[in-house]
Amino acid sequence: DAGITQSPRHKVTETGTPVTLRCHQTENHRYMYWYRQDPGHGLRLIHYSYGVKDTDKGEVSDGYSVSRSKTEDFLLTLESATSSQTSVYFCAISESRTLNTEAFFGQGTRLTVV
Amino acid sequence: AQSVAQPEDQVNVAEGNPLTVKCTYSVSGNPYLFWYVQYPNRGLQFLLKYITGDNLVKGSYGFEAEFNKSQTSFHLKKPSALVSDSALYFCAVRDMLGTYKYIFGTGTRLKVLA
Numbered sequence: 001d002a003g004i005t006q007s008p009r010h011k012v013t014e015t016g017t018p019v020t021l022r023c024h025q026t027e028n029h030r031y032m033y034w035y036r037q038d039p040g041h042g043l044r045l046i047h048y049s050y051g052v053k054d055t056d057k058g059e060v061s062d063g064y065s066v067s068r069s070k071t072e073d074f075l076l077t078l079e080s081a082t083s084s085q086t087s088v089y090f091c092a093i094s095e096s097r098t099l100n101t102e103a104f105f106g107q108g109t110r111l112t113v114v
Numbered sequence: 115a116q117s118v119a120q121p122e123d124q125v126n127v128a129e130g131n132p133l134t135v136k137c138t139y140s141v142s143g144n145p146y147l148f149w150y151v152q153y154p155n156r157g158l159q160f161l162l163k164y165i166t167g168d169n170l171v172k173g174s175y176g177f178e179a180e181f182n183k184s185q186t187s188f189h190l191k192k193p194s195a196l197v198s199d200s201a202l203y204f205c206a207v208r209d210m211l212g213t214y215k216y217i218f219g220t221g222t223r224l225k226v227l228a
Contacts, residue, residue: 035218043158043218045215092216100163100208103148104160105158107157108156
């Protein structure tokens with residue numbers, strides 16, 4: 001399995017509080033992604049990164065921010081959590097050496113906003 | 115815009131019968147297509163990919179996929195289904211026009227009946 005660790009694996013938080021999810025990789029891959037998974041919607045891209053300090057928005061980025069200060073870490077922050085952000089969050093990585101490679105996924109973080 | 119569609123929310127098949135999970139795509143240029151499987155409470159696992167070449171792609175766990183350019187389809191197949199194949203399956207396409215993000219379908223739940 002690709003070396004991807006997401007933390008925490010589970011979290012319950014209150015509406016209005018900030019929350020940070022961490023994705024850590026040991027593969028030295030250039031591309032990193034944050035997705036959320038919701039029934040009926042599949043996986044939707046929140047933000048992605050194509051290098052240190054290089055990030056961009058995905059299709060559902062409102063209410064989320066990211067940072068990547070090191071190759072191995074990609075942080076997702078919910079600035080003020082809302083109930084609509086209750087979801088399962090997945091981090092994925094992909095190497096840059098060949099662009100036709102698959103992405104590898106972490107185990108996910110189940111976030112509940114009450 | 116690049117996209118994939120999975121027209122079936124659920125597919126039921128009897129154990130030992132062949133299975134097909136459907137995926138159609140819409141891309142500009144040559145498509146880079148992927149299939150993933152997700153077991154309960156797990157991350158996504160890569161099954162196979164189409165880049166170029168043979169239209170029949172073989173992957174993990176006995177799965178294969180047929181690429182059809184004229185029908186813009188990339189259906190996942192297996193000659194003989196196992197109960198253990200029951201899972202959620204996702205089709206994905208990689209955006210090769212600058213962002214290199216992976217775009218996923220909504221998923222198809224496969225249920226193999228004993």
